Amino acid sequence: MGPLEISVDVNEHGPVLSLSGEADITSAAGLSDALAAQLATGAPHLTVDLSGLRFADSAVIRTLVLADRTLKDRGGGLELVRPQPAVARAMSLLGVDQVIDVRDGTSARAEPER
Numbered sequence: 001m002g003p004l005e006i007s008v009d010v011n012e013h014g015p016v017l018s019l020s021g022e023a024d025i026t027s028a029a030g031l032s033d034a035l036a037a038q039l040a041t042g043a044p045h046l047t048v049d050l051s052g053l054r055f056a057d058s059a060v061i062r063t064l065v066l067a068d069r070t071l072k073d074r075g076g077g078l079e080l081v082r083p084q085p086a087v088a089r090a091m092s093l094l095g096v097d098q099v100i101d102v103r104d105g106t107s108a109r110a111e112p113e114r
Helices: 025-039 058-073 085-094
Strands: 005-011 014-023 045-056 077-081 101-103
Touching: 005 025, 014 025, 025 045, 025 058, 045 058, 045 085, 058 077, 058 085
Parallel strands: 014 045, 045 077, 077 101
Antiparallel strands: 005 014
């Protein structure tokens, strides 16, 4: 498996985390740390661009769900954008797309400033 890579951009709607590579239980802690750092800023909304993520196991998806719960408790939310087919299928099978906003295309919140 290729390691999980995380980059962060900020746009007018808040932080945008871009994930690439493959993520499993061994990289869930790193993702959790990256999400916690963004949650610590107090931003109510967080976008996670999954277009470069080829694989995500249930531990990684759980980490995203927990971040969404934290944001919803603050009146905000998490948005997942452009998941690759394997990741989208895993999220669908786990019912994540029923509780977190998952978009195939890039939304207004997902456009990083350049």
